[in-house]
Amino acid sequence: MEKIVSLCKRRGFVFQTSEIYGGLNGCWDYGPLGVELKRNLKDFWWRRMVRERDDVVGLDGSILMNRQVWQASGHEATFSDPMVDCRNCKSRLRADQLPLKNDKPQCPVCGSQDLTEPRAFNLMFKTYVGATEDDSSLTYLRPETAQSIFVQFRNVLEVSRKKLPFGIAQIGKAFRNEINPRNFTFRSREFEQMELEYFCRPEQGPELLEYWLGERLAFYRNIGLSDDLLHVHKIPPEECAHYSKGTYDIEFRFPFGVQELEGVAYRTDYDLKQHQEFSGKPLTYFDEETKQHFIPHVVEPSAGVDRTALALICAAYDEETVTDEKGKAETRTVLRFHPRMAPVKCGVFPLVKNNERLVARAREVFGLIRSRMQVFYDESGAIGRRYRRQDEIGTPFCVTVDFDTIGENGPANQDTVTIRYRDSMKQDRLAIKDIPAFLAQQLE
Ligand code: GAP
Numbered sequence: 001m002e003k004i005v006s007l008c009k010r011r012g013f014v015f016q017t018s019e020i021y022g023g024l025n026g027c028w029d030y031g032p033l034g035v036e037l038k039r040n041l042k043d044f045w046w047r048r049m050v051r052e053r054d055d056v057v058g059l060d061g062s063i064l065m066n067r068q069v070w071q072a073s074g075h076e077a078t079f080s081d082p083m084v085d086c087r088n089c090k091s092r093l094r095a096d097q098l099p100l101k102n103d104k105p106q107c108p109v110c111g112s113q114d115l116t117e118p119r120a121f122n123l124m125f126k127t128y129v130g131a132t133e134d135d136s137s138l139t140y141l142r143p144e145t146a147q148s149i150f151v152q153f154r155n156v157l158e159v160s161r162k163k164l165p166f167g168i169a170q171i172g173k174a175f176r177n178e179i180n181p182r183n184f185t186f187r188s189r190e191f192e193q194m195e196l197e198y199f200c201r202p203e204q205g206p207e208l209l210e211y212w213l214g215e216r217l218a219f220y221r222n223i224g225l226s227d228d229l230l231h232v233h234k235i236p237p238e239e240c241a242h243y244s245k246g247t248y249d250i251e252f253r254f255p256f257g258v259q260e261l262e263g264v265a266y267r268t269d270y271d272l273k274q275h276q277e278f279s280g281k282p283l284t285y286f287d288e289e290t291k292q293h294f295i296p297h298v299v300e301p302s303a304g305v306d307r308t309a310l311a312l313i314c315a316a317y318d319e320e321t322v323t324d325e326k327g328k329a330e331t332r333t334v335l336r337f338h339p340r341m342a343p344v345k346c347g348v349f350p351l352v353k354n355n356e357r358l359v360a361r362a363r364e365v366f367g368l369i370r371s372r373m374q375v376f377y378d379e380s381g382a383i384g385r386r387y388r389r390q391d392e393i394g395t396p397f398c399v400t401v402d403f404d405t406i407g408e409n410g411p412a413n414q415d416t417v418t419i420r421y422r423d424s425m426k427q428d429r430l431a432i433k434d435i436p437a438f439l440a441q442q443l444e
Pocket of ligand 1: 143144145146176178185186187188189190191192193195260261262263300302303304305306307
């Protein structure tokens with residue numbers, strides 16, 4: 001994990017937020033490569049979950065909502081973790097994550113066992129809307145994106161004219177004042193979620209829970225997380241939320257342990273029922289066949305952008321020993337991202353930078369593909385070093401314009417380039433005119 005955290009900083013995936021002021025615990029900034037990785041992930045999720053489906057539409061709800069939303073959803077009363085204080089070093093700790101010594105919980109900071117009794121700590125960040133700071137203006141930063149979907153259920157149903165089963169999807173920021181943010185970006189205080197609320201008839205719920213579990217596992221495979229790194233944990237009924245009739249956690253084998261990436265939960269009609277009761281507004285669906293009004297049930301696949309991005313980096317990280325041109329063994333660090341997820345899709349290089357014709361041709365190739373995807377032009381340093389720099393950030397292809405390209409070695413390979421594959425380090429020749437189609441095919 002240390003190597004991954006260091007690479008993330010060195011190459012610009014993730015920085016500590018407000019770093020020059022000493023940071024802010026549990027908050028992270030994504031650098032030039034991290035933002036591309038997250039964008040690729042969110043775009044692919046949106047494509048699979050919304051654009052390629054007839055039965056799902058999107059929503060982009062506000063982060064601040066009427067406080068009553070959080071009263072109705074149960075978050076104000078119960079969205080808490082158990083917290084204890086260490087009387088010795090004053091650390092605040094999550095009671096359910098303490099190490100044990102002689103069967104008694106122990107402070108992981110100083111080792112003391114002099115801890116207070118656990119008490120509930122609400123994870124929502126409070127804020128005030130408007131100029132007065134009192135109870136009447138109090139609300140919270142949303143701790144999940146799901147609630148705006150429930151609250152807008154009626155509006156979306158009316159404008160989209162969907163029939164059950166159908167879903168509403170959303171990607172957006174969520175905030176939780178975690179007692180112990182940890183494991184890099186895994187447990188943060190500010191993070192992004194990708195959530196789908198899939199509404200259905202009550203009798204469809206159990207089957208759709210299985211269906212969405214399958215769809216979501218296929219999604220993870222399609223972004224390059226192999227089955228041996230994924231694990232499905234069926235939450236025992238007694239541990240499920242009281243309104244859930246079944247929940248699966250999709251877990252990933254991180255270097256720090258097997259941990260949750262996504263929850264897929266059958267939440268029954270709990271949320272819509274609560275909002276109908278608290279708002280006094282009907283949140284029912286009219287079934288034209290049976291002429292009945294009823295509150296739909298919902299299955300919710302809820303994933304974390306930051307956790308999945310971290311899983312992608314962990315799964316991609318590899319080191320191998322290779323021998324350079326002079327026969328010297330060296331370690332090659334390579335991020336083996338699926339091309340769909342790779343922050344940079346292709347590096348474009350002139351073989352040397354002191355030849356105007358090579359540089360001009362390489363710039364032309366760069367111009368040919370840059371509007372379609374993230375490409376990186378690099379002319380500095382030996383070609384081998386340029387390849388290594390791209391390997392380290394996971395660029396799956398590199399294109400080099402050489403003397404054959406500009407016809408200096410005869411017409412046979414004129415207007416072709418070498419294309420070098422990150423994983424095998426093998427090289428082929430490819431006509432310049434075929435590069436866009438080749439890359440598009442690899443990224444599809
Ligand atoms: N609407 C349901 C819901 O929010 P959750 O299991 O609390 O369920 C869903 O959160 C996902 O959001 C998690 O599986 C995880 O990927 C992500 N997530 C939750 N808390 C997080 C945190 N503190 N830091 C990063 N990601 C988090």
